Amino acid sequence: MSSEEDTVQAQVHHRRLLNMSKFTILLNNMRLMAILDWWETVRDFILENPENPCPANNVLGVNREEKKSSGTEEPVAFEMKLNITNSEVVFVEDTSQWDSNSVILKSTTVITYRPLVVEKPLSCNLNHCEMFSCILGMEDETALSIIDPVTVNIEIVLDKDVKTLKVHMVHLSLRLSYHDVRMFSQMLESLPKQTRWARSHSLQAVYNTxxxxxxxxxxxxxxxxxxxxxxxxxxxxxxxxxxxxxxxxxxxxxxxxxxxxxxxxxxxxxxxxxxxx
Missing domain, CATH: 1.10.8 (Helicase, Ruva Protein; domain 3)
Incomplete structure (x- = not known):
């Protein structure tokens, strides 16, 4: 596109076959709030298997019934690829406040998640990744750099029946103040609370229906x-x-x-x- 107003900010592609389900998500020039209970809901929606719209007498339906009865049905391969271009991920200290202390992670990122590929279920590449702390809504006045721009490659691989996390980066420049350490501590304490709230809410909705x-x-x-x-x-x-x-x-x-x-x-x-x- 020629102008910023016409630039595509988000695209979602989904392809579903008999033995494969693939999501491709493209995010461009966006700011994403890392509020886990909301992202838990999004994840559950993506992983939800829709009902088969084909009629029962359809040939494909008959084949599926035969597979179920014979016990040879194989799990559907799932793949999700997330492309984030020139975007920001915001972690806040207090999700109930608009002007909370926050940490902003800015990068161009490609994440590939394939849970059934045991050898390498997850790979992540962060290009020109930088991190800084600030007060939300006052970034220009309060921004303090934590990590200078760096390229990071992250993979989870299976090595001799042990899951191995591989992280590769070069020339890491890290600056942490006492205030930053306290802020990270508050964020880490709030993450389990958000996850528990999302799980309990999801189960309660199931009970009611x-x-x-x-x-x-x-x-x-x-x-x-x-x-x-x-x-x-x-x-x-x-x-x-x-x-x-x-x-x-x-x-x-x-x-x-x-x-x-x-x-x-x-x-x-x-x-x-x-x-x-």
């Missing part, structure tokens, strides 16, 4: 060791059939790790090795 025996079924499935959100998803996909939902969980979800068990096993499952920082 389900049959009276839904909570009892959810309790039975949760006793198998799965999270309530996974159990609710299983019941929804299996139309309330308890046995089918239990089978779906064994194929598509992972049970919660027992914290009272072997601590060494827990550390192996969650371990990340940071390489070349």
């Amino acid at each position: 389900r049959p009276a025996n839904f909570k009892g079924q959810l309790t039975k499935l949760s006793a198998l060791g799965f999270t309530e959100s996974d159990c609710a998803t299983a019941l929804e996909k299996c139309n309330g059939q308890l046995d089918d939902a239990a089978l779906w969980l064994t194929q598509h979800a992972f049970p919660v790790q027992d914290t009272s068990g072997d601590r060494n096993n827990t550390s192996v499952n969650r371990s990340f090795t940071v390489i070349e920082v």
Whole structure:
């Protein structure tokens, strides 16, 4: 486009096939607020599987029924690619205030997420990435640089059955004041609260729209060791059939790790090795 008014700021492409679902999201010259409860809702919407609009007597529908009955149905491959060009991500200290202390991350970013690709489920490239702190709404008067522009490459890979986090960057220039450290501490404390609020809100919405025996079924499935959100998803996909939902969980979800068990096993499952920082 020739002028800034005509520049496209956002594009979303979705392609759905029998064995693949792909999202491509393009953001250009935007400011994104990192409010996790809202982003949790967006993520749930993206990952939601819509109902099949094809009639039951359709050939594709018959093939799907045959696959379900034979137990050979494979999980649908999911891929999401996020391209962020010359945009800002804003982390605020207090989400209830307009003029809160904030940290702004500015960069051109490409993120690729493919959960079924075990060897490399996530890759992220940040070009000309810079970070500064300020008071929201008064950026020009209060901006203080934290990280000078730098290129960062981040990957999660599977190395000898251990998930490895690889981070590569060059010439990192970092400046942190005592005020910045306190602000980061406040932000880290608020993140779990936002996530818990979003999860509890989502489950409550499910309770309000389900049959009276839904909570009892959810309790039975949760006793198998799965999270309530996974159990609710299983019941929804299996139309309330308890046995089918239990089978779906064994194929598509992972049970919660027992914290009272072997601590060494827990550390192996969650371990990340940071390489070349």
